Amino acid sequence: MFLRRLSLGPAMTAKALGVKSDAARLAGADCHRCVRPLCRCRNGILTLAKQARTKKAKPAVRRRTGTGKIASWQANLRPAMRRWVKYGGYLLAVMFVVPLMMTVIYRLPPVHPVSTLMLKEAVLLKGYDRRWVAIDDISPVLVHSVMMSEDGRFCEHNGIDWDALNQVIDDALDGEKTRGASTIVMQTAKNLYLWSSRSYVRKIIEIPLAWYMNVVLPKKRIMEIYLNIAEWGPGIYGIEAASRYHFGRSSGKLSAKQAALLAVTLPAPKTRNPAKPGREMTRLASIVQKRARQAGGYIGCLQ
Numbered sequence: 460m461f462l463r464r465l466s467l468g469p470a471m472t473a474k475a476l477g478v479k480s481d482a483a484r485l486a487g488a489d490c491h492r493c494v495r496p497l498c499r500c501r502n503g504i505l506t507l508a509k510q511a512r513t514k515k516a517k518p519a520v521r522r523r524t525g526t527g528k529i530a531s532w533q534a535n536l537r538p539a540m541r542r543w544v545k546y547g548g549y550l551l552a553v554m555f556v557v558p559l560m561m562t563v564i565y566r567l568p569p570v571h572p573v574s575t576l577m578l579k580e581a582v583l584l585k586g587y588d589r590r591w592v593a594i595d596d597i598s599p600v601l602v603h604s605v606m607m608s609e610d611g612r613f614c615e616h617n618g619i620d621w622d623a624l625n626q627v628i629d630d631a632l633d634g635e636k637t638r639g640a641s642t643i644v645m646q647t648a649k650n651l652y653l654w655s656s657r658s659y660v661r662k663i664i665e666i667p668l669a670w671y672m673n674v675v676l677p678k679k680r681i682m683e684i685y686l687n688i689a690e691w692g693p694g695i696y697g698i699e700a701a702s703r704y705h706f707g708r709s710s711g712k713l714s715a716k717q718a719a720l721l722a723v724t725l726p727a728p729k730t731r732n733p734a735k736p737g738r739e740m741t742r743l744a745s746i747v748q749k750r751a752r753q754a755g756g757y758i759g760c761l762q
Contacts, residue, residue: 558648562671571591571687574690576650580694588695589699589700590700591699592686592687594686600751603754604721604748604750605725606682606757607751608723608747608750609646609725612757613644614761617673643682644673645665645666645669646685646689647681647684648669650685651688677760678761679760693729698710701724705721715748716744719747720733720744721733
């Protein structure tokens with residue numbers, strides 16, 4: 460086939476040419492019969508060109524940054540970091556989607572939500588006492604006392620008391636001692652979806668959750684959920700369990716004084732005991748009791 464492409468004639472066979480090496484010299488051959496690049500002609504002498512040699516492709520060499528153990532550690536770290544970033548993204552997506560979906564479900568009266576603290580107690584096998592009760596079965600004086608103690612503008616704001624929050628920010632910037640600015644809606648969002656320890660990160664997440672909850676849920680339903688998941692002592696959650704534990708009666712039969720004492724217990728349920736109040740706790744309860752009697756103009760959203 461090689462000789463056929465040269466077109467050197469039948470006399471020039473491989474045996475006649477004596478092609479035993481990569482090149483051969485042919486004396487007396489006609490140069491015009493040369494077919495490039497298989498042959499070449501110089502000074503009337505026809506010479507066969509060397510056949511092209513195919514080069515084997517070299518295997519790709521994987522470059523490493525660093526030397527020895529450092530390079531191996533870096534090579535293993537990058538996939539691990541990618542996995543952690545991916546799983547972290549999934550976790551953030553779940554943390555964002557779950558509150559949105561569950562808040563809509565919590566509109567349904569038959570649904571009885573539980574707090575993150577209650578879930579923690581269950582996981583640790585400590586157990587807790589919570590007895591769900593409808594807001595209409597709770598003593599109105601208790602509802603009024605809690606609202607006037609925790610969030611006097613509950614029916615007015617959109618889930619966040621911006622005036623109180625701005626005051627807290629100003630106090631923090633001035634280096635003064637800050638007081639709590641959490642509304643009942645914000646506390647409900649925290650109890651349902653977030654952790655209990657104080658931090659600026661939690662507060663930043665809490666604000667949009669409270670706003671969303673205020674949009675989705677009626678204020679009366681928010682108050683009902685709050686009164687049934689709030690902590691009133693070690694392992695005591697909800698107003699019904701608290702009333703029976705501290706005073707031995709249902710939440711619908713609380714007196715004004717008992718309701719006020721339970722209301723002032725909420726900021727520090729593990730250190731305050733409404734059944735055995737101290738002097739300062741009794742003073743705060745008397746203030747709340749007076750405010751609850753005058754709460755008629757503030758409770759319109761709970762009617």
